[in-house]
Amino acid sequence: MVVKIDFNSSEAIYIQLRNQIIMGIATDRIREGDTLPSVRQMAEYAGINMHTVNKAYSVLRQEGFVKLDRRKGAVVSLDIDKYQALEEMRQNLDVVLAYGICRNISRQEVHQLVDLIYDAYLKGCTGCQESGGITEE
Amino acid sequence: MVVKIDFNSSEAIYIQLRNQIIMGIATDRIREGDTLPSVRQMAEYAGINMHTVNKAYSVLRQEGFVKLDRRKGAVVSLDIDKYQALEEMRQNLDVVLAYGICRNISRQEVHQLVDLIYDAYLKGCTGCQESGGITEE
Amino acid sequence: MVVKIDFNSSEAIYIQLRNQIIMGIATDRIREGDTLPSVRQMAEYAGINMHTVNKAYSVLRQEGFVKLDRRKGAVVSLDIDKYQALEEMRQNLDVVLAYGICRNISRQEVHQLVDLIYDAYLKGCTGCQESGGITEE
Amino acid sequence: MVVKIDFNSSEAIYIQLRNQIIMGIATDRIREGDTLPSVRQMAEYAGINMHTVNKAYSVLRQEGFVKLDRRKGAVVSLDIDKYQALEEMRQNLDVVLAYGICRNISRQEVHQLVDLIYDAYLKGCTGCQESGGITEE
DNA sequence: GTGGTCTAGACCACT
DNA sequence: GTGGTCTAGACCACA
Numbered sequence: 001m002v003v004k005i006d007f008n009s010s011e012a013i014y015i016q017l018r019n020q021i022i023m024g025i026a027t028d029r030i031r032e033g034d035t036l037p038s039v040r041q042m043a044e045y046a047g048i049n050m051h052t053v054n055k056a057y058s059v060l061r062q063e064g065f066v067k068l069d070r071r072k073g074a075v076v077s078l079d080i081d082k083y084q085a086l087e088e089m090r091q092n093l094d095v096v097l098a099y100g101i102c103r104n105i106s107r108q109e110v111h112q113l114v115d116l117i118y119d120a121y122l123k124g125c126t127g128c129q130e131s132g133g134i135t136e137e
Numbered sequence: 138m139v140v141k142i143d144f145n146s147s148e149a150i151y152i153q154l155r156n157q158i159i160m161g162i163a164t165d166r167i168r169e170g171d172t173l174p175s176v177r178q179m180a181e182y183a184g185i186n187m188h189t190v191n192k193a194y195s196v197l198r199q200e201g202f203v204k205l206d207r208r209k210g211a212v213v214s215l216d217i218d219k220y221q222a223l224e225e226m227r228q229n230l231d232v233v234l235a236y237g238i239c240r241n242i243s244r245q246e247v248h249q250l251v252d253l254i255y256d257a258y259l260k261g262c263t264g265c266q267e268s269g270g271i272t273e274e
Numbered sequence: 275m276v277v278k279i280d281f282n283s284s285e286a287i288y289i290q291l292r293n294q295i296i297m298g299i300a301t302d303r304i305r306e307g308d309t310l311p312s313v314r315q316m317a318e319y320a321g322i323n324m325h326t327v328n329k330a331y332s333v334l335r336q337e338g339f340v341k342l343d344r345r346k347g348a349v350v351s352l353d354i355d356k357y358q359a360l361e362e363m364r365q366n367l368d369v370v371l372a373y374g375i376c377r378n379i380s381r382q383e384v385h386q387l388v389d390l391i392y393d394a395y396l397k398g399c400t401g402c403q404e405s406g407g408i409t410e411e
Numbered sequence: 412m413v414v415k416i417d418f419n420s421s422e423a424i425y426i427q428l429r430n431q432i433i434m435g436i437a438t439d440r441i442r443e444g445d446t447l448p449s450v451r452q453m454a455e456y457a458g459i460n461m462h463t464v465n466k467a468y469s470v471l472r473q474e475g476f477v478k479l480d481r482r483k484g485a486v487v488s489l490d491i492d493k494y495q496a497l498e499e500m501r502q503n504l505d506v507v508l509a510y511g512i513c514r515n516i517s518r519q520e521v522h523q524l525v526d527l528i529y530d531a532y533l534k535g536c537t538g539c540q541e542s543g544g545i546t547e548e
Numbered sequence: 549g550t551g552g553t554c555t556a557g558a559c560c561a562c563t
Numbered sequence: 564g565t566g567g568t569c570t571a572g573a574c575c576a577c578a
Contacts, residue, residue, distance in 0.1 A: 007480045007481055012577065013578075014576095022232070050578095051578060080240050080241055086242060089236070089237045089247070090250055092233045096230065097255065098162075101163040105222055114248060117231055118234065118238075175565065177565080187556090188556085207287055210566080287563075299509075299513045354515055359516055363514075364524055366507045367507065369434070371525065372532065373499075375529075376476065378489075425568080460569060460570050479551085482550095
């Protein structure tokens with residue numbers, strides 16, 4: 001997994017980091033039980049401040065993606081409330097799709113995009129245990 | 138159209154306002170050529186500061202949803218770059234779907250949500266010219 | 275001469291009108307001694323407010339392009355202070371060229387543009403008394 | 412580099428600041444990669460309000476002169492679209508030269524002014540790293 | 549300590 | 564009466 005921060009982005013760095021970790025989990029490059037790099041390691045690896053990594057990890061914990069363990073660090077552990085997850089998804093899609101509708105993006109185009117993205121994530125899911133990942137083991 | 142600001146939300150007020158106006162356009166409650174209320178009117182209506190409304194309108198202008206006509210104020214005018222719109226949509230969906238995949242939301246569930254939302258927006262499109270809207274004329 | 279106002283421009287309407295009249299004079303489509311349309315006529319012709327036309331004419335008077343006569347209206351009359359004109363030109367060019375230098379526009383390219391524009395204005399100078407002009411006689 | 416605001420000018424303060432920064436870049440007193448002073452520092456230095464500086468920086472960002480780096484602040488970074496730059500230059504010159512033509516300024520005089528200004532900017536380019544500049548490092 | 553956000557009040561330019 | 568500008572003070576998110 002590669003972490004790539006865009007320092008010119010209007011998106012906060014900790015949000016960028018959070019998103020990339022979530023995408024890493026979605027592609028199964030990071031698996032349940034894996035340990036994320038320590039705050040210090042991740043900070044050096046991504047070229048950002050330790051506090052910023054800390055913030056990202058805290059958010060991930062609050063959202064139920066990792067558990068913070070004093071000894072092992074941040075362990076990926078998916079704590080799912082399906083109902084709440086669907087509700088959040090609905091709200092997120094609501095804004096994103098409204099934006100698209102204003103730009104004349106059709107329902108079919110959205111469905112295609114959804115399939116495209118799901119395919120990409122599931123492909124990543126099956127076979128790509130390439131080396132050089134940042135997770136420890 | 139109803140503008141409802143959640144002052145407890147972590148989302149910036151001007152972003153909330155922007156989103157609701159975009160949703161208003163998506164549901165066709167606000168139409169191309171309509172004039173948005175003046176910043177002062179909208180500010181009073183939504184219970185927020187004039188400058189905050191200004192910021193929201195500026196963002197909408199930059200995003201190509203409204204044009205500022207020196208005589209009429211903020212006029213809804215959709216300036217669409219379809220290619221760019223699709224690319225933005227792809228990026229937005231990428232994060233949102235990754236989040237959902239981590240929460241075990243299936244491809245089918247997403248498709249259902251998309252249809253649900255599209256139906257809601259298109260229904261608003263056909264017949265509900267209820268009075269009391271905020272756009273002038 | 276055609277007056278074309280861009281209501282979406284960030285430039286004030288009266289400035290747009292002033293600029294177009296100045297360009298009209300530069301191309302010799304409007305000549306010394308010509309009378310500009312009355313405030314009322316110009317307002318209707320350009321689709322703008324009388325006050326706005328008034329403002330533009332006042333600016334032109336202050337800048338020494340026209341004389342306002344109660345009976346004849348706005349008469350083109352070039353009142354030139356060459357020294358001051360050169361100084362103004364220098365200041366205007368200063369900002370415009372700095373902007374260009376930052377964008378890697380070469381001295382040669384500027385000279386070419388200057389020639390291009392001068393040619394255009396002087397060509398307009400010699401033979402194009404096309405009908406439909408807005409000046410009265 | 413010296414920032415000097417004319418509070419009696421009809422030109423908006425944030426535009427004056429923008430222009431002076433652009434001129435600073437043109438004279439190479441501010442270089443690509445330099446960091447502009449923080450909004451607070453610049454505000455104190457120029458004797459104006461923080462928010463006004465902010466506005467100037469925002470405009471510069473939109474025009475592609477600086478990028479906002481979340482760590483370092485406003486970093487000078489020239490994002491050039493040569494074609495667009497030439498078109499803007501043409502439009503700017505169009506008005507400025509029309510003005511000059513009305514004042515009997517000859518093509519030769521303009522060429523001389525252009526050379527004069529280019530010389531001044533390029534001279535600043537070669538050797539004057541005088542201390543006391545406002546950019547950091 | 550940085551920029552971003554929000555609020556507020558005042559003045560002006562413009563239409 | 565409109566938006567634009569400027570100032571000001573406060574709080575927060577971010578690094």
